[in-house]
Amino acid sequence: MYEIGEALIGDGPELAHIDLIIGDKEGPVGTAFATNMASMSVGHTPLLSVVRPNLPTKPATLIVPKVTVQNLEDASKIFGPAQTAVGRAVADAVEEEIIPRDMVEDLVLMVNVFIDPSAKDYRKIYQYNYGATKLAIKRAFDKYPSIDKVLAEKDRGTHPIMGFKAMKLWNPPYLQVALDLDNEDKMRSIIRDLPKRERILIEAGTPLVKKFGVEIISKIREERPGAFIIADLKTLDVGRVEVKMAADETADAVAISGLGTNESIEKAIHECTKQGIYSILDMMNVQDIPAKLEQLKLKPNIVLLHRNIDSETMNDNDNEQQSEWGNIKDIKSKLGERGLIAVAGGVTPEKVNTALENGADIIIAGRYIIGSSDVRRAADDFLRYMPQDSDTMRVALDEDEKI
Numbered sequence: 001m002y003e004i005g006e007a008l009i010g011d012g013p014e015l016a017h018i019d020l021i022i023g024d025k026e027g028p029v030g031t032a033f034a035t036n037m038a039s040m041s042v043g044h045t046p047l048l049s050v051v052r053p054n055l056p057t058k059p060a061t062l063i064v065p066k067v068t069v070q071n072l073e074d075a076s077k078i079f080g081p082a083q084t085a086v087g088r089a090v091a092d093a094v095e096e097e098i099i100p101r102d103m104v105e106d107l108v109l110m111v112n113v114f115i116d117p118s119a120k121d122y123r124k125i126y127q128y129n130y131g132a133t134k135l136a137i138k139r140a141f142d143k144y145p146s147i148d149k150v151l152a153e154k155d156r157g158t159h160p161i162m163g164f165k166a167m168k169l170w171n172p173p174y175l176q177v178a179l180d181l182d183n184e185d186k187m188r189s190i191i192r193d194l195p196k197r198e199r200i201l202i203e204a205g206t207p208l209v210k211k212f213g214v215e216i217i218s219k220i221r222e223e224r225p226g227a228f229i230i231a232d233l234k235t236l237d238v239g240r241v242e243v244k245m246a247a248d249e250t251a252d253a254v255a256i257s258g259l260g261t262n263e264s265i266e267k268a269i270h271e272c273t274k275q276g277i278y279s280i281l282d283m284m285n286v287q288d289i290p291a292k293l294e295q296l297k298l299k300p301n302i303v304l305l306h307r308n309i310d311s312e313t314m315n316d317n318d319n320e321q322q323s324e325w326g327n328i329k330d331i332k333s334k335l336g337e338r339g340l341i342a343v344a345g346g347v348t349p350e351k352v353n354t355a356l357e358n359g360a361d362i363i364i365a366g367r368y369i370i371g372s373s374d375v376r377r378a379a380d381d382f383l384r385y386m387p388q389d390s391d392t393m394r395v396a397l398d399e400d401e402k403i
Helices: 028-037 072-095 122-142 147-153 184-193 206-212 216-223 239-248 262-275 289-295 328-333 349-357 375-383
Strands: 002-009 016-024 050-052 060-065 107-113 174-179 200-204 228-235 253-257 278-282 302-306 340-344 362-365
Touching: 002 122, 016 028, 016 122, 028 060, 028 107, 050 072, 060 072, 072 107, 072 122, 107 122, 174 184, 174 228, 174 375, 184 206, 184 216, 184 375, 200 216, 206 216, 206 228, 216 228, 228 239, 228 278, 239 253, 239 262, 253 262, 262 278, 289 302, 289 328, 302 328, 328 340, 349 362, 349 375, 362 375
Parallel strands: 060 107, 174 200, 174 362, 200 228, 228 253, 253 278, 278 302, 302 340, 340 362
Antiparallel strands: 002 016, 016 107
């Protein structure tokens, strides 16, 4: 038996980040425990936790510094407040019956401790490491988090040290602003005027990419570091090369032309998957969209539908009302549970509700916003038909453990 726990508590250089494993003394954790004690390395010397000198805690606990200990000042933080904090947290976990008392002679713990070399406040070092260790032990025995928690958080969570949020399209609808321009200064001005909303996606339009190359994506990133950026490459051939070029410039998605051969499209989609970015299949001028999707073994993440003025308003087969972009729900069914539909082509704010009601996930607007003298107001004309950003009123810490 062994369990794994993790916890981060505190703020500033004194914050504590604990990773630990707890298991049988006679099992793999016991073997790792003994191996680490006998395998010292410079700057990462393992040490037993104690509640005071000459009094190691039970179960036996081995502390392994994550950050290289370079001098006596660093060592004093590990051998003083951190060592005491871990020892007392383990002892209190036994007293509070988080660790079964009758198992203390059979279990061992290995605790990885992070101490920032710039940390100064010993009281905070002690307090944060105590809390994080005890929480990690409880989480280990509770098997926290559940897989449901992980799946719910994977696209919305962010790490404070990153400094930005890697955005995923987990909660549509979204407004995609198509920057179909050939002027970099104008592009930057528009981006600065756009509302800072998670529901806004920024498209590096084909004219921008053709004039400035895929490097324009990095220029957009300078203006809006946390934005979801689409490279509208309309890739027809050598998709793997073009997708990688866009991904190297930090694009979050690449638009591929649906007019390409199935082989070319699938190679581009495969490269998007490999690069960890979204694939968008632009169906402009594709006559039978459902049939095209049926032919593809690899399906895109997003299908882009352009307004087809000549499309029928009724579906002759099932008499189901269609939108002016076609039968969105039928097309979405070809993509699977997580597939998204984007609509474009003369979309005005008055058409947003109609598009959303018909199943669209992404509304693409270009001229209405980028041609406006008041970019913020023009974007808000669309956003008022959409919900607030999903995490506006959310306190993530309140959701971590149930009382």
